[in-house]
Amino acid sequence: MKNIKILFITLTASLMLVGCWDSVEINKREYLYALGIDKNTDNLTFTAEIPKINEGSEEQRIVYTKESADFAEFYAVSYLHSEKAISDRLMQVIVLGEDVVRESETVKRIFDEIQRSPQINRRVKICIAKGKAQDIINTEIPGNPIVGRFLSDMLVKLKRENYQDIYTFDEAILDIGKTGNALIPVVEVNDKSLMIERAAIIKEYELKGFLEPEEVATVMVLLNPDKAKIPNININVEGTNVSLGVVDLSMTKDFNLNSDKLTADYYATMYIYINSFITGSNKLEDQSYLNKIKDEAKKSFMAVAEKTVDKLQHTYKTDILRIKDNLYKYHKQDYEKVMDKYDEIFEGADINIHLDLKIKSTGLVK
């Protein structure tokens, strides 16, 4: 009994010494849902989206723009301009403006500050705006007025369906840390909505360029063949439009580094089915016609794939395909000899894609 008394008194005394420093009611915070960052002459322009939290107004939002040197200053200024405490705990997405990502020092500073921030939502998504991030945040989407939620849901969906490689900030940091490169989704204004079709190539925290949707798909196939989502292959065979869908893909990779020569071979077997043809036509029963379809499809796919690889090697000189990572893991001794001049080696590498197509099914399913 004496022990309980002592414990009780001591605990109570300690409790009286505390001031519940961290106690801020959930409705007394302003939650940043989306944050756009653009470059100004000396500073950064922060565009913040905050959902209103008066009862019945969950679908309304406030958007405001402020110029600050960094996040800390932005938060400090916002704190003084509002009756509520600014909070990034529920931040859904950070949109970086195109002009920001063209300067590696700015990007490094921003990424460093995000990593140091103790309370920011650890699953905050990231994307790059084609143009100004402010335009993205200011977009009024009729069906879903909260841009942060819209973008977040879209990025989750794209990642899950393997349309994009990265969706969270932590993944971007991980990729850049591992290989120095990252493929970050690009968001654009599309009529009265937003779309994410392209991806941006970031090398050493600097934007190198953009990949078109079909190029992104190719890269995803080469990176993650088991889960990749390949869009329909539309071809024209003997005057007939044929649409093919990819049902399965198996791939083996073979990388070799002999002194300064890098050879990368991708052996892919793609199983396709006929998505749409002409009703009533029985041309699909003809094996030679099917072979023509396969050839055309292969040509179509290879054209895009080769264009993509060429762009990565010669235009952007960025190893998004993570061949470097593979060499480090499986050919470490050889890799360490050429590690300092890897960019040149990658540029001069022989990257070949050997594609074999198999048509799994031609018939209708009724």
Added chain:
Amino acid sequence: MNIYQELKDLNVDNNLKKNEGILKEVFKDANDIIFRNLNVGQNKKINILLVYVDGMTTKDSISEYAVQNMMGSVILEEFEKNPEKELQNVIMQTSISITEAGTLQTIQECVDKMLSGETILFIDTCSKAIWLSSRGWPLRGIQEPAAETLIRGARDGFIETMKINITLIRRRIRDPRLKIKYMVVGDRSKTDIAVLYIEDIVNKTVLEAVEKRLKNIEIEAVLESSYIEEMIEDDIYSPFPQVENTERPDAAASALLEGRVVIAVDNTPTVLMAPATFVSFMQSSEDYYERWLLACLIRAIRYIALPIVMLLPALYVAVAQFHPNLLPSQLALYVAASRANVPFPPYFEALLMELVMELVREASLRITTPVGSTIGLVSGLVIGSAVVEAGLITPIAVIIVALTSLSSFAIPSYNFSTSLRMIRFFFILFASIFGLFGISVGLCILIIHLCTLKSFGVPYLTPLTHFIERREDLKDTIIRPKISNLVRKPKYLQVEKGKGK
């Protein structure tokens, strides 16, 4: 010296009048004590005095099986021929056909027996009195206990008469090794208690501890088994009970078959079972009467209800005040929006609603049964919706409190769920100060307390504290073992002192 204090030293006198005088003084102003003088024997030469308590005896059995026989059958000449035979023995052996009877030496014994419902027969010239078994008072019928109803299972329950309760247990365990030891506790109440155990499976150390603690009870009166419970448990300041209680004979029989000790107390329908562990409070007889899979599911639901009862309001406070990022963003916004016009902080909301629920619960207990449950339900609904509409509380707080209350009913043992309801308030306090960290601290303090707690030497959290050594006992915790694998003799009760493992 006070006559009551002298009774122990006073023996039954040969002189009937003297005995009568003493008893009349002892029971002065006690008008329910009946004194009946009779002359019995063939020649009506033997004077006897019958003393009994009106209302506690079955007078018919005394008249039929004692007085009537004595009226005609005692032969004084028989006694005169053989004066070595004491008269009371002669009368007891030849004239009294009541099954239970005995002799008494002291006046104190006579008083005790009489106040227990027996009839005392004093015989002139005899230095011993005879007690005749004549207990009989109005009994409540055997009904299903209100607080321990089952869908499937026996519908009988204990009543206020200890001997009938023992009979209900005997019917379920027809084993000569079922032992019953009687004791008397309470200086004024002289309440009969019985210690039941099965000789070859009970833990002897626990039995000794129980008997010792019962013998050491010094109290004026025992009005309910809870008095005994409080006097014999290890830590009365703990919010957790260390002795289990039940009104069901099958639960008591089950406890005996596990090797536990059952204590039956007269004048109360609740028997005590010792030792009790955390896990035993989460078990119900119904688990063993339903199908195996269903029973496992129900038990799992109970264990899910356990943290809900303790922690849900505290979690709400922690999330609303400290960690809104724990919730999905959509829900966090909804909660924030619903709190927009609420003037009170979350901890006050939680405390207020918990208090209201406790008041509703208490109120519905006091109101008579046909109306009580309805009023409880209506008041809960009305108060809940009214406070939400008035903007005093958020709907989420009402839902949380309602869920918590429902979960507390999922815990089979009433006093155990009361303990959990009590510590919920401490968790709310911790959460309001330190958020989830405070809840963790509270959990640590709870774990320390439970790990320190013992019930008659058995650690309270057995078998969790020895889950490798006592892994067989784990079979009967979250899931129920099949009847064929039933751990009738838990390992933790098979260990004797000195052989500790």
Added chain:
Amino acid sequence: MFDENITPYQNLTMLILVSFAFQSMLMPLLLSEVDGPVGWITVIIAAFILYMSIKPINKMLLKYREDTLIGISDKLFPKFFAKIIGVYYILMLLTANSILMKDFAEQIKLMMLFKTPISSIIIVILLTASYATKKGIKTIANIASVTLLTAFIPYLLLIIFSTYYADYSNLFPIYPIDTEGVLKSVPGALLGFFGFSILMFSNCKVTVKEKNTIINKKFIIISMLLYIASYIVIIVKFGIKESVHLVWPFLSVMKFVNIPGFFFESTEIIGLCFQFIITFSCICIIAYFTNLAMQEILKTRENGYFVYIQLPILFVLSALLPGMYMMFPYIQWPLLVLSGLNFLIPLVAALADKRKHKAGGNIS
């Protein structure tokens, strides 16, 4: 059930828990000192060294059944030397406890209670731990068992779910092995098996002391497997290049927990709650054995009240110590000394006992 001693498996539970706490705290050392994801080889080497050395130590502990290492040193070594060993263990346990507390308080402050002063957090942890420590070894062993079931296992399950988007090829390259790095990080890995120091004190409290031989070996093997598994989880999630920068690897791992259909967003806070209960048990265990060491040195009958002496010392040490990320650059030499002494002192005592036994045999 009636003894005030602990069972062999409760002893094992305590040793595993304490080791796990230190392994997770010292994981950054293992990650950063070895070039390449081959730190698991370091762990295997450290476990092998301990496994080989446990046999003579087991014999010695079984022989002096009722004594801790300090009591044994008293019997084997000159008094002054024995006292130094006792003081060393007290200081070592106090320092280890305060580092553990400080490390964990920092995590709590960063993730859960950003504005709360760290001293308040430390005081609360200390007071709660002291409540348990005063209750004795039986309570602490019970707490360890319950913690293992209710907090440790869910914590490990939570971490396993973080491997959802993991890349298992991050375990490569194995060859060529950075031999120098592997050998340099062995002292750090040895210190990760902190239970090895604790068992010098806990073995005398076990009821069936004959089982200690097998329990001590089981502890080394299970702890090694846990250590390697933890290391692998971090490596497959982050890869060696990013892992090098992590100060609290498990915290980072928990951010990536992805249980399908799980709706909580900040899973690291939930993991931290489990981790708090585990760390709290470890703090109690270490504090109790510090009490025991003090009792042996000062030759008192009871040891419960020494926790009141420990409280201010632990508080001051925790508050004064810099953050873990600041300590790592300076920790090399102290680590080497500590792990060396922790390993060598019992071994030297075992060898001294063997010599004494032989000498005694020769004389007779």
